[in-house]
Structures are given as C-alpha cells and as structure tokens.
Amino acid sequence: xxxxxxxxxxxxxxxxxxxxxxxxxxxxxxxxxxxxxxxxxxxxxxxxxxxxxxxxxxxxxxxxxxxxxxxxxxxxxxxxxxxxxxxxxxxxxxxxxxxxxxxxxxxxxxxxxxxxxxxxxxxxxxxxxxxxxxxxxxxxxxxxxxxxxxxxxxxxxxxxxxxxxxxxxxxxxxxxxxxxxxxxxxxxxxxxxxxxxxxxxxxxxxxxxxxxxxxxxxxxxxxxxxxxxxxxxxxxxxxxxxxxxxxxxxxxxxxxxxxxxxxxxxxxxxxxxxxxxxxxxxxx
Amino acid sequence: xxxxxxxxxxxxxxxxxxxxxxxxxxxxxxxxxxxxxxxxxxxxxxxxxxxxxxxxxxxxxxxxxxxxxxxxxxxxxxxxxxxxxxxxxxxxxxxxxxxxxxxxxxxxxxxxxxxxxxxxxxxxxxxxxxxxxxxxxxxxxxxxxxxxxxxxxxxxxxxxxxxxxxxxxxxxxxxxxxxxxxxxxxxxxxxxxxxxxxxxxxxxxxxxxxxxxxxxxxxxxxxxxxxxxxxxxxxxxxxxxxxxxxxxxxxxxxxxxxxxxxxxxxxxxxxxxxxxxxxxxxxxxxxxxxxxxxx
Numbered sequence: 020x021x022x023x024x025x026x027x028x029x030x031x032x033x034x035x036x037x038x039x040x041x042x043x044x045x046x047x048x049x050x051x052x053x054x055x056x057x058x059x060x061x062x063x064x065x066x067x068x069x070x071x072x073x074x075x076x077x078x079x080x081x082x083x084x085x086x087x088x089x090x091x092x093x094x095x096x097x098x099x100x101x102x103x104x105x106x107x108x109x110x111x112x113x114x115x116x117x118x119x120x121x122x123x124x125x126x127x128x129x130x131x132x133x134x135x136x137x138x139x140x141x142x143x144x145x146x147x148x149x150x151x152x153x154x155x156x157x158x159x160x161x162x163x164x165x166x167x168x169x170x171x172x173x174x175x176x177x178x179x180x181x182x183x184x185x186x187x188x189x190x191x192x193x194x195x196x197x198x199x200x201x202x203x204x205x206x207x208x209x210x211x212x213x214x215x216x217x218x219x220x221x222x223x224x225x226x227x228x229x230x231x232x233x234x235x236x237x238x239x240x241x242x243x244x245x246x247x248x249x250x251x252x253x254x255x256x257x258x259x260x261x262x263x264x265x266x267x268x269x270x271x272x273x274x275x276x277x278x279x280x281x282x283x284x285x286x287x288x289x290x291x292x293x294x295x296x297x298x299x300x301x302x303x
Numbered sequence: 304x305x306x307x308x309x310x311x312x313x314x315x316x317x318x319x320x321x322x323x324x325x326x327x328x329x330x331x332x333x334x335x336x337x338x339x340x341x342x343x344x345x346x347x348x349x350x351x352x353x354x355x356x357x358x359x360x361x362x363x364x365x366x367x368x369x370x371x372x373x374x375x376x377x378x379x380x381x382x383x384x385x386x387x388x389x390x391x392x393x394x395x396x397x398x399x400x401x402x403x404x405x406x407x408x409x410x411x412x413x414x415x416x417x418x419x420x421x422x423x424x425x426x427x428x429x430x431x432x433x434x435x436x437x438x439x440x441x442x443x444x445x446x447x448x449x450x451x452x453x454x455x456x457x458x459x460x461x462x463x464x465x466x467x468x469x470x471x472x473x474x475x476x477x478x479x480x481x482x483x484x485x486x487x488x489x490x491x492x493x494x495x496x497x498x499x500x501x502x503x504x505x506x507x508x509x510x511x512x513x514x515x516x517x518x519x520x521x522x523x524x525x526x527x528x529x530x531x532x533x534x535x536x537x538x539x540x541x542x543x544x545x546x547x548x549x550x551x552x553x554x555x556x557x558x559x560x561x562x563x564x565x566x567x568x569x570x571x572x573x574x575x576x577x578x579x580x581x582x583x584x585x586x587x588x589x590x591x592x593x594x595x596x597x598x
Contacts, residue, residue: 022400022401022404022405023401023402023404023405023408023458023459023464024405024420024423026401026455026458026459027423027424027427027459029440030432030437030440030455030456030458031427031431031432032423032427032432033440034432034433034436034437034440035427035430035432035433035436036436037432037435037436037437037439037440038432038433038436040435040436040439045439096331099324099327099328102316102324103324104309104313108328111332112328112331112332114581114584115331115332115335115336116331116335117584118335118577118580119335121514121518121576121580122518122573122576123517123518123519123520123535123572124518125518125520125535125538125539125542125543125572126535126538126569126572126573128543129538129542129543129565129569130338130339130342130569132543133338133341133342133345133359133566134338134341138359139359140341140359143356143359172334172335176331176335191310194310194312194313195310195312198312198313199312203314204314204316229429236521237520237521240521241539241543244544255434258433258434258435259434262434262435262438263434263435263438263525268435268439271434271435272433272435272436275433275434275435275436276433278433279430279431279432279433282430283429283430286429
C-alpha cells in the first residue's frame, strides 16, 4: 500500500499544492516557493486576454461537436452489435472496432495525414480521376470536423464496451415476455432496451460534461501547427504554450487551475441534476 | 451461446434490415483496416513505385524490405526502439506492483486508513493537479532528462486501480478466510490466493499500462533531450511534423525521410500493439466490466 500512497501524495497532492504558482510570478532562480506573490494578477491578466477566450471558445465548440456527433456513435454501434445473433461475426467486428483505441495519437494523426493529406490516398484518387484535390489536414475551417472524425475513428468502437455490458445485463425473459405479448422489435427496443441503458447513458453524459474543457490535448497539440492556433488552440494547449513553451508558468497555471475548478463544478452540478431526475449519477 | 442462435420468440429480420446491418458492419471493418493496409503496403514498396503512384501504394508489386534496412542502419530509430521497450517493460512492472498492492489494501475491509486513502485517490480523478504544477514538480525533483520522468509521474492510474480493486472484491470471502485459518499473512494471501485468481484482470490492467507507456510521447517531448527520445516522439518529429532524419552516428541532418521509410517507422511503432492485442483481447470485456460496473 505504501508505494501507491506515496505516489499519490507526491505526484498528485504535491503537484496540487504547486498550484500556488498561479498566484505567483515564477522566477526560475528562486524556485516555486521563493518566487514573489502577485495575488490575483495572473487571473486578471487571463480574463483580459483575448487569446485565452479564443481558446475557451474553441474548446467549447469542439466539445459540443463531439457531444452531438461522437457521443451517439458508440451507443448506436453497441445497439447494432447487440442485435447480431451470429456471435462469431459479432466477436470479429468487436475485435476490429476496439483496436484503434490502442493506437497512439501520433500514429492516428499520421494515418489521417496519409489518407486525407494533400498527397494522401484521397487526393491521389481525386487527381487520378481528374478532379480537384482538397486539403483537409491543413484547412483551419475543416479542423473541427476533422478532429471529431478522428475521435470517432479511434474510440467509438471502444466506447461500445460499456453499453454492451449494460445491454447484456437485460434479462432475456423480458424480451421474450414482451414478444409473447405481441410487441414487435421496435416496441421491445423502446420499452425494454432503452430503459435498461438509460442509467449508463446519463452516467457517461455527466462524466463527459465534467470533462468538457478537456478535448484531446495530444490530438490538438499534434495538429496545431498545421492549421494555426486560431482553429486549434484549446485551453490545454494554451496552458502548454504559455507555460512550458513561453515560460510564463504562473499565468499558465492560473489558466489550468481555472479549467480544473470549472470542471469539478460542472461534475457537481450535473450530478445534482441527475439526482433530481431520479438517476444514480456518478456518486451519491 | 452457439454460433447462430436466434431465440424462438425472435422474428427473422427483413432482408432490407439485414442488408443495412451487413453494410454498416463492413464499413466499420474497412474503415479500421484499410489505413493500416496502406501503411504496411507503402512501407514495403520501393521508393520508385511510391513516387509513380503519387505517394501511396495499396498493394506493392515488388515488395522490398529496403525501408526497414535503412531504418536499422541509421541508429536513431533502433535507439528509440530500445528506449520505448525499456520504459514500457520497467514502467509496466513498477506500475503493476504499486497498483496491485494498493488495490489489495483498499479491497480488504477494515484496513487502517482505508477509507480516507480511497477518498484521497478518487478525489485526484475529479481534480487533476494540472500540467504546469506537475512539470515544475518534476523539474524541482531533478528528474528532467531521466527516464524516471516518463514513469514516476504516471505510476498509478486511478481507473486501473479501481478495476483491480473491484476484481479483488469479487473474490469470495471464504477463500480469504480459509487462507487466514491456514496461517497465511497478507503477503501470502495476496501472492498465493488473490493473484492466481486475478489473471484476467492483471492481464487487462497490465496491457493498459503497457500501451500507455508504449504510446506516450508528450512527456518525452517535455522532459527529455532529443537523444533520449522514445519511438513515438521520433515518429512525431519525423513523420507527423516532417523534419529531416538525423543520423545518430554522424549527427548530420539528412533530407526528409522518404515516404517508405516514414511508413516503416509507423509500422514499427504499431506492430507491438498488434502483437499483444489478440492474446489479451479475450480478457477485455471480463476484466474491464468487473471494475467498471462497480465504480
């Protein structure tokens, strides 16, 4: 037990305490503790910084797009897989669909470059057919749909696991009883399947909401150079570029702390709402 | 369940529905498989064929291992491969050891301090410390440019911990009691009773750790000098960002690596995942669910 506890104390709580840097002006020579206090100066600067608000806006945009276009995909795929009665086909599709989850973002981005980049598979095909080529990877306007497509490719299959688990727990007899009572496939779906997975859907929505200000740090960082910060800067990459690259540690930590606080607040609020609606939520 | 068992009450779906389903499933499989096929094919093609084809090859006419030979001559990829393998193996073992001991302690009722420690751990999930403080901590601990900086800051993963704890809790209490009556201490119980019963969960959690270490590049870019880089960071620099490959022995920067070489690096970074995947895949659902359902 001790090594694990020591790890959490040092690298989580130790680092958590390090957030005091958000109220300081970091001077490398003086270190974390010797640096001078600046009160809420970093926060005031942050709220007046246009680039920060642009990053917040980008983050929210991508989060909303993911919620609308990504979130339903694993659910739909799970429902589809669940209706398969041929279990060897089902297992094969599952194995293939889970796989991209284990591929690193570096490789995923490289794969997308190869398929959609200006010299990639798609454009070779287009120019071969005498059509105009499209630059999807380098186009700032295409960036947001692109990153959502990447998330779907990488994690939609993996996301089915939890829905499939919920579906597997539905008592087979409920379906049978409903069928004998004359309920067709749609009625059975509506009255047996949906109520069974509702708690899981709510749970995942809450967790997603708490995480809404984190939208794939590595994914954005890898592709930010191709389309520029206007399209690709999110809060996490803002923190990275201000702090690690720019050396403005106090300011960057303030932005990070802001993100953490808002995230925790959102989970709390979403959980409250879930309880109101009579759901279990993440915790009680 | 047998290969194709439709319960008696379920009606046969209409042909149109069946066709739509088959189409959707085929699309899923192709969307995953085709990109990999293109990468592997291109890495095996000759540079000339790639140029003739305009950048990519779906099926090489004369497969050659030239690209791979170039890579292993160069030095930088070989070295990075060694770093990645070393960090992955050492990191996975260390992480497993720490996670197993902590998960075991937290799974037993009445352990001194169990409840507060559990809350302490779960809270970190809700409120992560943030990138800048973590970076400064690693810096102040003097871990910059050491391989330990890739392992220690991510030693225990809360999700993995919860999965293992859930699995340990699902072991029948009678087994613990029997071992106790035989005079076994905590270590004995853990090693000879709990661990042999938890192979599925250990395999899954071990895989998660291994994949995370193998795939990690951001910490390397943050904490390490370029001559210590693991494979993913090399991949990022030379393939995604398209920088020129530097010869590790001469230090001379060459022109951007040819497409075939870039794709070969990609293949090398992916292959280990594809190799362990089939062996562990059967444990996923079982291992993940016991933990996830309880959390």
